[in-house]
Amino acid sequence: MKKILLMTLTLFTGISFAKLNIFTCEPEWAALATEIGKDKIKAFSATHGKQDPHFIQARPSLIAKIRKADLLVCTGAELEIGWLPLLLRKSANKKILSGQSGNFIATSFVKLLDKPTRIDRSQGDVHASGNPHVQSDPRRMAEIAKKLSERMQQLDADNAEFYQQNTKEFLSQWNESIKKWQKQAKVLKGRKIIAHHKSWIYLSNWLDMDIIAYLEPKPGVPPTADHLSKLIKIAKNNKVDMIIFAAYQNPKSAKWLNKRTDIPAVELPFTIGGTKNASDLFGLIDDTINRMVEVVR
Ligand SMILES: [Zn+2]
Known part of the structure; x- marks a missing residue:
């Protein structure tokens, strides 16, 4: 019925x-x-x-x-x-x-x-x-x-x-x-980056960026004081352009390194809802690129 x-x-x-x-x-x-x-x-x-x-x-x-x-x-x-x-x-x-x-x-x-x-x-x-x-x-x-x-x-x-x-x-x-994104991201090509986790290798592969180190000493292992202090040296010797981390990650380590090196720490959405502008798939990539382009200019 x-x-x-x-x-x-x-x-x-x-x-x-x-x-x-x-x-x-x-x-x-x-x-x-x-x-x-x-x-x-x-x-x-x-x-x-x-x-x-x-x-x-x-x-x-x-x-x-x-x-x-x-x-x-x-x-x-x-x-x-x-x-x-x-x-x-x-x-x-x-x-x-x-x-x-x-x-x-x-x-x-x-x-x-x-x-x-x-x-x-x-x-x-x-x-x-x-x-x-x-x-x-x-x-x-x-x-x-x-x-x-x-x-x-x-x-x-x-x-x-x-x-x-x-x-x-x-x-x-x-x-x-x-x-459109590829055109906009040309300025990111070859940029040296320190990332929190191995979350961005597809992004760096697509836009031809160079992730040279990670805040995590090993994937999935939270950053340690010892590892972070080593990164100061790496950052200074390599002319790193930015430190990136996902919105869901604790920004503490990225900010710590930023304070000591003056390299901009950039929060990226990682997925829908990570940031306000990443409200759909288009917004996700838009906001990811915008946030990076902003700090290299
Ligand atoms: Zn993972």
Whole structure:
């Protein structure tokens, strides 16, 4: 009876009630899914822009959300290794398990950088399958957009044409923006940078910047006083242009080094919601480049 009622309502109002329910691990995937699915989907992100996506709690509220998902969209490459397996286990949702069409792992569709030749945990929290932080390279995001769109079309055939059209529009706008960004970022080429975490290798690869050192002594290990004082020397000997850190990271170490070296410390959004201007994918890259360009002029 309820079903008939819903069908009748759909017929008369044109409103579809069964929106594709998408559970994403990070805000950039919720934003991308929304570009493709607009009002035909419901996208939720397990983390927000001020949270470290490497470490979150598998809270009961997340389990409730993931249980109802038709599609899971996560970064992968071990970024969520500390919390997603547990969430998946507790979800008892077979549709989104690995190998199912409801399981979409973004990094499996692009070439990853920084694949270690040897896994040595003494080197810190090394991501064994390569660096997962692909969202700062819009070229990779374009590749992922196409794949995600295909998956959404497959899962929700009724709206396939709608998704296809939105993807086409998104990509044409996105590719135009890439040209604009590259032009704007020419001034960043060859710039020497100290970064907090290995979060920006795709950005530096795209814009041809040179990350020469990290505030973290080893990936995932918080900066130490000893390591930071070594960085003063490195910074002075190398004419470093800026220190960058993500909005979710503690700015203390970057500011400490800035005070002692006068090298500008730049907070970057890292994902949607990291800064006010990074309110969508376009804003994310816009704001990232604007903030860096501002300090090198
Ligand atoms: Zn990482």
